[in-house]
Amino acid sequence: MNCLNSPIEKHKFYIKSNKEQTLEILKFSGLALLIFLGFVLIGLFLEWYFLPLLALPLILSVLAPFIDTPQGKKQGKLIYYTPLFITEKIKNEKIIIHGGTLFDYYYVLDRNWKERQRIRFILRQYILGLLKLSESFHAKNAEYISLEGTSYILNERTAEKLGFHKKRTNFLQQFILTYNYLQILLANSIAKGKLSFPDLARVNTYTAPLSAIKQNKIFLKQLADKLKD
Known part of the structure; x- marks a missing residue:
């Protein structure tokens, strides 16, 4: 499933031709x-x-994200529901979700936006992605599917409003986050429009049953509307 259809919310990398995409990857x-x-x-x-x-x-x-992300999409391993909301293929009734990578932030966020505009846009894309993901599964199937994701943009309070609960980040996830600190630093700085050092201690892993997201869709739609510029 690919949901990059809105003319306003198109991903600047994926609207390029295959040749142009290859040249972009070679450039980086x-x-x-x-x-x-x-x-x-x-x-x-x-x-x-x-x-x-x-x-x-x-x-x-x-x-890595400038190569792995477009390749993952091409191979069907990564699914875009919005330009800044990606999931991995479902495995063992679990879907790993991602709120965009450094690669996505680079191509999607407008460099003229202020910090508040960027954060609101990122959150709105995340919420719209959750809605589209929940709509792609039947209610009966959603009862058996869980979502899990790690974020340095979402705080615990906001995550709970969306239907998620905080989960302890395991050692492997902490190691990966530490290894990718420079990548996270750059993504966080692009997200806020200024140099911004992320505190890995505040990076949280969240989980939610997909059925809870479906049940929360009215609130999510209202929240997405509020975040719209």
């Missing part, structure tokens, strides 16, 4: 390579030979 890959070579030269000049090895995982963590 080339930029990542140049940055890595820069660290190699600095390491050689300063005789800090370990520097490129330290820089490489950071560079790859930032580059």
Whole structure:
């Protein structure tokens, strides 16, 4: 299922031709390579030979969403319900949800928007995505499906209003978050329109039965309308 149909809410990457998309990916890959070579030269000049090895995982963590996200969509592993709400394919009656990646923020958010506009837009996309996801499943099937996602945009109070409950983030999730800190830092800064260091201690994992989202759809629609500019 692909819900990128609204002319206002189109994803600037996916409206490009396949050739243009490939060129965009090559552009970011080339930029990542140049940055890595820069660290190699600095390491050689300063005789800090370990520097490129330290820089490489950071560079790859930032580059990854620009390759993995469009490839995941192309292969059907990732499903967009709105430009900033993505899910993985259902597995063992669980759907992992994502509120957009660094890649999505880069192509979707208007650089002229102020912080408040960006956050409201992100939240609205998240809510609309939840609604579209819930509408894609029959009520009987929704009873057996759970949603789970980790977010640094949603706070616990807002998540509860949407129908979610906080769940303890496990060690693996914490490790992945720590490894991807630079990527999260850049995404958070784009989301707020300024340099903004995320506090990983405040990054939470939330879960909800899909049936609860369906039952909450009237409130979600009202909230989405309030967030509309």
